[in-house]
Amino acid sequence: MHKDHTTQAKPKKDEREEVLKEIRQLENRQKILENKRHNEERKARTRRLIERGAILEGVFPLAPDLPGVEVKAFLIALSHLPGAAELAEKLPKSGEKP
Known part of the structure; x- marks a missing residue:
């Protein structure tokens, strides 16, 4: 056993x-x-x-000569222009097709 x-x-x-x-x-x-x-x-x-x-x-041809901080400030300033928010709302969201 x-x-x-x-x-x-x-x-x-x-x-x-x-x-x-x-x-x-x-x-x-x-x-x-x-x-x-x-x-x-x-x-x-x-x-x-x-x-x-x-x-x-x-x-923006001057972008390559600007430091990253200035490019960011420039883009932020553009985003505050009249109509920028409405334009951004019309853009397709990430992952969506245009």
């Missing part, structure tokens, strides 16, 4: 180790996918910022 108990315990231990190994593999796969998603989001944001910066420089 003692032998049967030992024989049953070993397969259960092996099965448990296999399940734990599979769990670790799945956790690692999840981390890899999360890192990939994060990198894709970061690249998309970087691209968006570069594109918008290029548009700003194209519309």
